[in-house]
Amino acid sequence: MKYEGMIYRPPSEANSLILQVAVGCSYNGCTFCHSFQGKTFRIKSFEEIKEDIDEAAHYGPIPRVFLADGDALIIPQKDLVRILGYLKQKMRGLERVGIYANAVDVLKKTADELKELKELRLGIIYLGLESGNREVLKRIRKNATVEQMIRAAKRVKEAGILLSVTVLLGIGGTELSHEHAEDTGKVLSEMDPEYVGALSLMIVPGTPIERDLASGKLVLPTPFELIRELGTMIANCRFTDCFSASNHASNYLPLRVRMPAEKEKALELIRKVLERRDPELLRPEYMRAL
Numbered sequence: 001m002k003y004e005g006m007i008y009r010p011p012s013e014a015n016s017l018i019l020q021v022a023v024g025c026s027y028n029g030c031t032f033c034h035s036f037q038g039k040t041f042r043i044k045s046f047e048e049i050k051e052d053i054d055e056a057a058h059y060g061p062i063p064r065v066f067l068a069d070g071d072a073l074i075i076p077q078k079d080l081v082r083i084l085g086y087l088k089q090k091m092r093g094l095e096r097v098g099i100y101a102n103a104v105d106v107l108k109k110t111a112d113e114l115k116e117l118k119e120l121r122l123g124i125i126y127l128g129l130e131s132g133n134r135e136v137l138k139r140i141r142k143n144a145t146v147e148q149m150i151r152a153a154k155r156v157k158e159a160g161i162l163l164s165v166t167v168l169l170g171i172g173g174t175e176l177s178h179e180h181a182e183d184t185g186k187v188l189s190e191m192d193p194e195y196v197g198a199l200s201l202m203i204v205p206g207t208p209i210e211r212d213l214a215s216g217k218l219v220l221p222t223p224f225e226l227i228r229e230l231g232t233m234i235a236n237c238r239f240t241d242c243f244s245a246s247n248h249a250s251n252y253l254p255l256r257v258r259m260p261a262e263k264e265k266a267l268e269l270i271r272k273v274l275e276r277r278d279p280e281l282l283r284p285e286y287m288r289a290l
């Protein structure tokens with residue numbers, strides 16, 4: 001398999017074959033994101049991708065494949081259909097293909113086009129909301145509005161594809177901490193995804209957000225303030241059926257909550273942690289990672 005640069009995938013795709021169909025992120029402008037810095041975006045040729053698929057086809061049955069890099073759903077429909085069609089034909093036991101997308105990529109596809117991809121085993125789309133607060137989205141230069149995020153989520157669900165949404169605790173700084181958490185819970189409810197992953201902001205050297213921190217434009221919430229954000233967000237979430245996790249290594253309090261069934265239990269636990277304010281209850285700083 002030929003990989004260019006560092007490869008990122010969602011934690012839930014740890015056992016998937018990673019097939020790099022594009023290099024980098026076509027937008028690459030979010031202030032906090034370091035993932036694809038230094039990579040010039042390009043879509044790989046079908047010949048390059050075919051070579052990797054042919055090689056992987058010898059490994060044995062591969063039930064899950066993840067298409068990298070950052071927003072591979074931007075690949076034009078006819079090319080994506082060709083890639084997925086070839087994957088389906090060659091990979092024994094293929095059950096599900098996953099992909100990163102941003103809301104604008106999703107909205108460039110019609111519901112019928114998404115359904116066509118679903119027929120070819122595209123089973124899950126990972127989308128970064130980061131925040132449901134308009135001002136925060138503007139500050140972090142996310143390339144989609146709240147309305148676009150919600151419309152994109154509805155289109156994915158209409159096509160019968162699973163939706164996993166990522167949010168970022170702390171991204172509003174102390175100034176917008178409460179608004180960020182409350183609005184994120186409300187927007188997530190409208191998106192009503194099957195999965196939500198909460199990460200905590202970690203500042204990576206060289207990113208624009210590092211300059212905001214250095215200039216004092218952004219002040220990071222404390223660990224307990226981040227946990228308060230998590231509680232506010234969960235309290236504002238009204239889901240049909242969603243598995244929500246904050247067990248990513250960046251978080252201070254790892255939780256796995258099936259909502260709505262376990263919502264009150266999670267809120268009670270967060271209340272207790274905030275009451276006790278015991279640092280022993282948190283993941284130690286040295287164990288946090290992106």
Ligand code: SF4
Pocket residue numbers: 025026027028029030033034035036070071102128
């Ligand atoms: S859209 Fe995603 S991958 Fe691209 S810069 Fe923003 S956070 Fe990073």
